[in-house]
Amino acid sequence: MLCSSKKQGMERLIVVSLCLSLLSIFALADPGAVGVNYGRIANDLPSAVKTVELLKSQGIDKVKIYDTDSSVLKALSGSNIKVIVSLPNENLTAAAKYPSFALSWVQKNIVPYYPLTQIHAIAVGNEVFVDPNNTTDVLVPAMKNVQSALVFYKLDSGIKVSSPFALSALQSSFPASSGAFKTELIEPVIKPMFDLLRETKSYLMLNAYPFFAYSANADVISLDYALFRENPGVVDSGNGLKYSNLFDAQVDAVYAAIKALKYDDVDIVVTETGWPSNGDKEEIGANPENAQAYNGNLVRRVLTGGGTPLKSESKLVVYLFALYNENKKFGPTSERNYGLFYPSEEKVYEIPFTLQEVKTWKAKPATDRKAQSQAHTKPVYGGESAGSNGTSVSNSSSGKGPFCVANVKSGKESLQKALDYACGAEGGADCRSIQPGAACYDPNTLGAHATIAFNSYYQNKGRANSACYFGGAAYVVAVPPKLGKCDLTMDSEQDDGNKAAGKLFVQTNKEKAEAIAVSLSSPRLVTLFGSVGFNWVLLVLMYLLV
Structure with a gap:
């Protein structure tokens, strides 16, 4: 009788243990x-x-x-x-x-x-x-x-x-x-x-x-x-x-x-x-x-x-x-x-x-x-970029252009929205030069700052036609405007130089470089270099990017 009682007790214990195990599994898989x-x-x-x-x-x-x-x-x-x-x-x-x-x-x-x-x-x-x-x-x-x-x-x-x-x-x-x-x-x-x-x-x-x-x-x-x-x-x-x-x-x-x-x-x-x-x-x-x-x-x-x-x-x-799908978004x-x-x-x-x-x-x-x-997805802000007279501007191979500039006739609200996008996380333009005290802060006008940002975005995107429109807030020109001490040709020459050197990424924005680091969890790279070697490759890559 005592043995039977012990046996039943063990069976109950096993059942309880199994139930607890199942509960823990379900808890982990909440x-x-x-x-x-x-x-x-x-x-x-x-x-x-x-x-x-x-x-x-x-x-x-x-x-x-x-x-x-x-x-x-x-x-x-x-x-x-x-x-x-x-x-x-x-x-x-x-x-x-x-x-x-x-x-x-x-x-x-x-x-x-x-x-x-x-x-x-x-x-x-x-x-x-x-x-x-x-x-x-x-x-x-x-x-x-x-x-x-x-x-x-x-x-x-x-x-x-x-x-x-x-x-x-x-x-x-x-x-x-x-x-x-x-x-x-x-x-x-x-x-x-x-x-x-x-x-x-x-x-x-x-x-x-x-x-x-x-x-x-x-x-x-x-x-x-x-x-x-x-x-x-x-x-x-x-x-x-x-x-x-x-x-x-x-x-x-x-x-x-x-x-x-x-x-x-x-x-x-x-x-x-x-x-x-x-x-x-x-x-x-x-x-x-x-x-x-x-x-x-x-x-x-x-x-x-x-x-x-x-x-x-x-x-x-x-x-x-x-x-x-939102047809009025910039970018x-x-x-x-x-x-x-x-x-x-x-x-x-x-x-x-x-x-x-x-x-x-x-x-x-x-x-x-x-x-x-x-x-339903016709590009509202994409397509061929147009100059101020409505004619298209072809890409130049001289390394001196073309350039993306702000269309001040589009209105203050449109320019500001486009500028916010270009300088934001998704746009990734290099807007450090238009911050207070920086080299291109003057002239301190919305049009000038937008031009600097739009052109940075345009050059970073390889001068793709769709990269200079911003819902009509920008257009492409062959000759850059004069903006105080700022020289838009620097962005253009930097872009051509990166292409000639065969760099993996054509971008100078530090935020984007860091965003890439967030995501370089590639099986191919880790397998190729090993976990320690990959870290060194990543450090070199980040150095080149920044």
């Missing part, structure tokens, strides 16, 4: 969540009401918007869709200097809609560290004042405050375990911000784009590694962790930077990531097949559970960029082709949005995709 960015820089999009119907029909229950547009927030009311709203960069200074502004902003843009519209976070600014208007110093004060306003209205328990970072905030990023924030940002911005995130139990918002890394380094980064396809993987020489995709490596580089500052308890939400379905010829990899593979495989990776190799206990929350063709849907509400390609769809999904381009692409 499914993540997927949302979308609802951008509206377009003139042909469906109404907000129709858009909410579209989101619900696809099973999408999380959305991020770039403002607090009343028509959108009203349409989302009662939809059970969780919303991240944004306080734009242009409002940061006022929100930082005047607590009354932040209080009024929350009163006007949050209080009337919450909780029927399920606002659960506020993105204060966006990629502020690369904002050409230099709003870095006011970021944390603005966040604190917005947080205080939420407390005043007793909304702080349900709404978090954060700010999206770009990967260019990192100083070191390869291998991922060596991730570190830029030294000059740590004390004045990073630590105070993370203190606030910790205190309020909020999270860091991160914008991560493996596409940029792959497109700039397609000869050294495996496409399969970038698209979550089967590949040998990359072993981090710092901690021995193995990475099967570039996305995880990018996110973990930021987690490593957070850990280095001892803020391990702060999690990351990826507020932007995506892959364009169309692009200029220089934008390698921008096509529907790759976009479908990246976004579809990312959704599967997120919804089937598990965190990153470095943060396996944290589930992934990701917002795809973007819901629609190269890709900027207008990140959408999952056309303005007609037809899918650009098939991807799953729910776990049930993931089970049966396979990457397969839509059969009528080409016709749809031609109908």
Whole structure:
């Protein structure tokens, strides 16, 4: 009888152990969540009401918007869709200097809609560290004042405050375990911000784009590694962790930077990531097949559970960029082709949005995709560049031109938007020379500064026709204008010199060089040189770039 009792006890113990093991497995594989960015820089999009119907029909229950547009927030009311709203960069200074502004902003843009519209976070600014208007110093004060306003209205328990970072905030990023924030940002911005995130139990918002890394380094980064396809993987020489995709490596580089500052308890939400379905010829990899593979495989990776190799206990929350193709965005063709849907509400390609769809999904381009692409993605800001008289200007082989200059007739607002894009993280123009006290700050006019920025962007893009238009805010000339002591021919000669020397990258912007470092987790390079040798290759490459 005693033996029988012991036997039954052992059986129960085994069953309990198995149950606990299964529970731990499910805990480790905690499914993540997927949302979308609802951008509206377009003139042909469906109404907000129709858009909410579209989101619900696809099973999408999380959305991020770039403002607090009343028509959108009203349409989302009662939809059970969780919303991240944004306080734009242009409002940061006022929100930082005047607590009354932040209080009024929350009163006007949050209080009337919450909780029927399920606002659960506020993105204060966006990629502020690369904002050409230099709003870095006011970021944390603005966040604190917005947080205080939420407390005043007793909304702080349900709404978090954060700010999206770009990967260019990192100083070191390869291998991922060596991730570190830029030294000059740590004390004045990073630590105070993370203190606030910790205190309020909020999270860091991160914008991560493996596409940029792959497109700039397609000869050294495996496409399969970038698209979550089967590949040998990359072993981090710092901690021995193995990475099967570039996305995880990018996110973990930021987690490593957070850990280095001892803020391990702060999690990351990826507020932007995506892959364009169309692009200029220089934008390698921008096509529907790759976009479908990246976004579809990312959704599967997120919804089937598990965190990153470095943060396996944290589930992934990701917002795809973007819901629609946006025909009024500045920049190269890709900027207008990140959408999952056309303005007609037809899918650009098939991807799953729910776990049930993931089970049966396979990457397969839509059969009528080409016709749809031609109908809906005509480059509004691309095409042949035109001179001031409307005639095209051919590329010169003399090394002295052509040049891209600002069209002052386009208006101040158009020029400013184009300048912000060119100098921002996505444009990557070298705008250091137009900062106060720098060589090309004078003449201190919008037209002169825009010309310097546009020409830098144009030369960096190899003088592609589509690189000098900016929605009509720029055009190509054969002879550069006189701008004080600035000489536009220097950019042109630098570009020709780089081509003649056969350099791998034709760009001088330090931000871009560092962004490349974030993503050089190439299986081919590591296999070829070994983990230690690869680090030396990376150091030499960064020296040449910067």
